């Protein structure tokens with residue numbers, strides 16, 4: 001994850017460079033994706049940008065959950081929905097990530113479950129799991145909780 005200056009014809013403009021999927025997959029392999037089948041292992045994305053890194057991580061976690069639930073798509077998806085939490089300081093990025101993750105999670109639903117109700121539930125979950133927040137403010141709240 002880094003911010004880079006890109007040379008345009010007139011000036012240098014700051015732009016955001018998202019982590020490419022291949023790098024994310026290598027990172028997940030280093031962490032060891034198997035541990036995401038544990039009940040108490042979750043993914044936290046502190047600055048999710050456009051959500052491509054989050055989606056790649058979730059794709060890898062989904063593979064592990066499908067194995068855990070022996071190919072049961074509904075169980076794997078239900079578990080995946082509660083395996084991640086992401087934030088970003090920029091509200092436009094949050095919208096991009098929510099849209100991307102909604103389409104991704106919907107693609108994991110079995111055809112017979114792609115009804116309006118399931119789509120509504122997914123949209124609600126995504127709203128809760130991807131939020132517009134400053135990482136440093138968020139961590140302050142966590143540290144206070146830990147000190148109680």
Ligand SMILES: C[S@@+](CC[C@H](N)C(=O)[O-])C[C@H]1O[C@@H](n2cnc3c(N)ncnc32)[C@H](O)[C@@H]1O
Pocket residue numbers: 001002003016017018019020046047048049050051052053087088089090093133134135136
């Ligand atoms: C280069 S993108 C990285 C996105 C993703 N993590 C990746 O690696 O592909 C950096 C993101 O960090 C966000 N960001 C910067 N400061 C932040 C903060 N204090 N709290 C949360 N997000 C922040 C920016 O809005 C931007 O979307």
